[in-house]
Amino acid sequence: MEKSTSGFENKPFGASSARVPRAEIAKAHAERGHSTKGVGGQQGELDAAYFHRLEQSGIRLNAAQIAAVRCTEGPLLTLAGAGSGKTSTLVCRTGYLLDVRGVEPSGILLLTFSSKAAAEMRERIAGLPGISEYDAGRIQARTFHSFCLWLLFSQGMQKEIFGDTRRQHIQLQQIMRELSLQDAYPPENLLALLSSYKVNLMKAEQLPESSEADRQMKRILLRYESWKQEHDRIDFDDVLTNAHALLKERPDLLERLRRRFSHLMIDEFQDTNLLQYEVVKMIAAPRNNLMVVGDDDQTIYSFNGARSEFILEFEKLYPKARVITLDINYRSVPSIVGLGNEVIRHNKMRRDKTLRAAHNGAVLPAYMRPDSADDEAGQVIAFIQREVNAGRREYGDFAILYRSSSTNRAVLEQLVMKDIPHIDYGDGRLLYEHWLVKPVLDHMRLSINRRDFDAMASVLPTLYIARDKGLTHIQTTDAARPKKGPLVHLLTLPGLKDFQLEKIRQRLEMIRSLKGLVPAAAITQIRKSFYDAYIQAGEHSEQTSHREMLKEMLDELETSAGRFDSIVSFLAFVDDMLLRNQQTAAAKSQAQGNRVALMTIHKSKGLEFPAVFLIGASEGTLPHSSALGADSLRDTRVGLEGEASYTEALEEERRLAYVAVTRAKEQLFVSSPALQRGKKAAVSRFLLSAFGQDTTASDAAARAEHGNRRSGPDPTRFGKVRTGRYGSSNASSNAGSSPSGGSAAAAGRTQSVPVWMCTAGSCVAWTRIMHSKDMAAAHKPCPLCGSAMKKGRKDVPV
Template sequence: MNKLLFHPVPPGASATRVPRAAAASAKTSRELVRGDEPDAGYFRTLERDGILLNASQIAAVRHGDGPLLTLAGAGSGKTSVLVCRTGYLLSVRRVSPGRLLLLTFSSRAAAEMRERIGRLPGIGGMELSGLQARTFHSFFLYFLRRQGVRQEIFHETRRQHILLKAIMRELGLPKDAYPPESLLSLLSSCKMNMGDADSLPELTNADKEIKEILKRYEQWKQDNGKIDFDDVLLHAYRMLQERPGLLAELQRTYLYIMVDEFQDTNALQYELIRMIARPRGNLMVVGDDDQTIYSFNGARSEFILEFEQLYPEAKVITLDINYRSGPAIIGLGNGIIRGNTRRRPKTLRAAAPEGVQPRYLRPYTADEEAEAIVEYMVSAVEQGERSYGDFAVLYRASSSSRAVLERLLLRDIPYIDYGEGRLLYEHWLISPVVGHLRLTVNRRDFAAMEDMLPTLYISREQGMAHIHRMEAAQPKQGPLIHLLSLPGLADFRQTAIRERLDMLRHLRELTPLQAIRQIRSRFYDSFVLADERHQATLHRETLKEMLDELELSAGRFGSIPLFLDFIDEVTSRNEHHRLPGGTEQGDRVALMTIHKSKGLEFPVVVLLGASEGILPHSSALDAGRLKDRQTAEGGGEALALLEEERRLAYVAVTRAKEELLVSSPALHRGRKAPVSRFMLAAFGAAGAAGAADGGAGAGRQGARSGGGNAGSGAGLDGRAAAAGADADSSAGRGGYGGGAARHGRFGGADGKGGGAAASSRTRTIAAWSCPAAACPGWMRVKSGGAEDHLAHKPCPLCGTPMERGSRDVPV
């Protein structure tokens, strides 16, 4: 990979000075705790074990009675503080282990805390069996079991999904009417706000269907003696409300309560904590409002922001020394997050004096981004500088992983996907479109027929049963035609089936990109976006984003069979590489959303999609226009959504221990995408949104010319001339980029003809050209008359209708 593609500042940044965090004081407990202080012995034992605390950490560890808010910046050693304060209470203040309650959010974090407490010097021999260091769910399940609650925990996701699909069939709904994961998320959100299925709204038909599904789901659990993890918290809350004696017993038992990752607490968890801590107020909460990124799960940053309103006597301690990263990575994080207004003011300082500066990439598309990133990883591993397990690839939305995941599969590079493990082409939204493409190649593909039937408003079960019944009596080359004899079919439905059959015949002549665009424009977009069921369970911008990503993938291929072969190849490889949930990363590249990465750290972090519309996401940028996304932040929805996007960017960059690579594709969903305002703001860009237009498309030509910023308009124009803008043209006709000799049938570089621009010979071709003055976009006119019926075609850069004409290109 050409390393000139990397830049020391984001293309389009208004300043070249790299933000750096200030150096932190090197003083530790050795200098800060005098030998004549009563608790000096405790700190000396910690020091002998290599635990050296800074001034803020010491203050938090020494905190006695009363509420304490510990603001723990990224990488500031919050777990050490929780562990050492526990040890302090046990060894110095002589509190019984059974009087302490430590709550966190993951089993791994709880296990690590218990292990580290047990290894503290002076604690190892102490009886710690009564010490409660658990997750919220584990502790309150322990509480319920002691009260005689015996219901089995119903927690296997697969079984939950099977049950929900069965209930949908009972109600006469399609089995995929609502994604089970979305239904479970909706129910969970309701319970975390102290509600239940009966309290769900009934404003639309979709609302009523969802409510009925979830009420039956809850009834099945009750009839079969099951509860899920959300029920554990809700049952405990109601039991403590109804039985004051039980609450009083908990309050007497647990004199000191400590809560980790406090920014992730939802309303139900917060109430449970408050109830137990209420008499004495010996509550220590540790968290970072700058890392509140789970508002969709009910997490609320105001629990930290307004802590003193509930506890006026609370002490606030800020842990602001980052021990994870170098000054430049921390400085970038500081520069990003300071743009938020609703936050506790804090600026992280660096414990490490030096470190590698973040580097920035400005590829043209997501596929070029993937090629650059994967080549970088391969090169680093081959040179012995890194192992694959050092790398984590983070992204805002799951669809952004499509290109990188495909490159890893085609190169046989080990990886672990911390998402659902499915490829884009397997998603319920995408499979009907792929099904239409398959039917253009094989009219007897019955699985594809089943996938596309719902788009004709025909039940899968009813439609396929009829087709198979008629096929047995009178086989057809194209069995879909049997739908015309489906009993009770209205005239307009028959017309729609005939139109679809005619459309499938014509799609065969098109490229996959042209075919997908026709499918979308003729019926699929309106089918998806008009369906209340889809709107109720998935944000409409996410639906369009995934379909646009499918177009981007299809644009690399010159024929539908080639595209389908590619889908089959990567799907097969993904099945082979797929790892079971809970598998450790090992020596594999980690792929995960930013949400999944919180609380983790990696030697090398690659942040994909740091462009406007991706991060910040279009759903936040369009919050004023789109009314179907809600936030737990209350008023000022647009501002709240944008600030959460900024927190996501902050979380992403602060996961990096040694190296940080930030990539900002110049093209997203067919339009120019400026570098993310969050990156530019860290370099002092005023009104950073849109300031990156100068860097848009600084691809290979701009980078190879040796320009430090590679962000001129010439870089974009040259890139387009090299066939990058010609996304659905001849570049794709030789298969996936033309690198078959190097990586097998579909692998390799983008095949974009890098040497063509060097030639002085030209020829004239038919071309679409964008009339917008500032846009250099153009595309070849498809040969064979495939586009003769088109009067205009949308520009792949800005979306403006392009005009047909001619263009001189290098031979």
């Protein structure tokens, strides 16, 4: 009998169909003796003996896996669905080449994308019956970068690898200072831009110059490239580009590699970029004994240059290629496999395949519709604690997955506060530690302690004043003439123009005005006064997915602050969280152990867990707002001809949802908060469409909203929120028209705010709470009818 988990539903909120998707049950392995059919003569005897030894050692393959193992000549595309045993297929095929086909171990090149995967391959090959450890060690099982580095070193390259990300960031920041572009661009975005060109066989000299921002970034990156050359250093992208150039320049070297490597195998082929694929094609030709293993439904790294068309168009390049589909999922119960099938089948640009399940099981995926991210976090962590306390699960059985790193704020806070062992596979930082968020918090710190010099150092760059120079002047001047608010000493900083002095005066006044506001209102004031304009200053304000991420983080900060009555209490909470997180960070390692795992969906690919929580499965988060507005985002596919279309971006988001679902082995929990960062959010269309619901109308509406929102400045940040002092309790009644003359779609957006509401049933009055003294009051009479009012929250139009 089918059963759900207590406290959750068997289908997403709003799903019209009661049918629960389930995958067909398949035979997990081929019938005994099947593996010995189809090959005759002496070769057949070797073949039969090999598969017999595999079965005796406990390795039983299904019919499709056996076919892929036996296909050793010519190009082969193996479509490996989620959990379908691709590693076993690659390992057993390697053994088959050695044991049955007599291929020299040194003639096999097996490329993958992580050192861990390469090490696992080598270990499992060495464990095959009949394969000696010596022969296994002669196989070239490497990552792409390791192979290209081996190639460069073999030809006498002696350059230092400049691979430390932190050092790369410091060097780019130094270059920006030299060009008088202090902190103009985040180093990680500059590196991503440069990488996108290199992996698509273009050089920094080909970077665009269509705007001042383009020209500035090109100058920075050209200087960065020159610096590396002057100091005999190369980064990881250079390893690939230099190896590719070497093979183009040295036909003799390429020919030696072709003679040596008679058989090539590529794991995770869907993650391959153009540069990597070109290297593979060059070495494989002309024999083209090339096996590629991948799943176009798991192509989720387009921002790193991965292209699903390499799988979709494989036969165009290799007309004689054979295609074998591994369609039996050995990881998950039928209901999870079935949900994955129904999620992904709505993509148009994909190979047609439907996975079957090897295992049975009655537990269904469970869905919840919490009020907000904080409500979601509370329910998720409470469930995990109950399961662990009851002895049904260990902490290490659980993974919490999310679309973007800012989505983990609430759940990470809950884990830290409740001292639940966990490991964050991101950068390990809380929202409050991010470079974007810290200046906002430090303006609030200055409002309650005007002599906080650490906070002053943080806010100086937002006034376009060099941090060291400005702080030295403040401290030196204050030592001679102490002030209650030392930031005022900036008015005597030499060399400032009149407009700069006026900006400083405005900032000083703004900081003083924050003290009486509730934290969320204070953050809104900071953003509206200058911070959003500072982040999106000048020609850097073109709409990009990076800008979307910055806005998302600041919105999340406002949401967090909305729980507190005063700036003092909010900052006390932030400091407590920072201290707790610092204490737990010391014990972190890369091994999960018995700890709850937190990671983005991107990080989870290739992993599996007994129980998975997918949080934030709501419109605007999954699919992400950057995908819903992909047509107007400038950096969606930097370095390629044109930009990603809305359809392409949305299909990649659906692939992300598919990857998240298929990480779960036994239990899957999906949460779709009704409010995301104070705004209403519908259940993800990917879930609803999996239950047979037509999402065309909601898709068109969402696309229209995001298109309108990007046609000008964001009204929630640069326009005044005009809710009036009193309003109808039915906030949605104003959704048809914009109070500032904007579009109906923009006016229909809402945010959650603290309010006083009249308790009289016949009165609809409410008033917004903006000041801490108002929040602290215990009672308030209704200004319309005189009845008592109570505190609450209300969704109001933006």
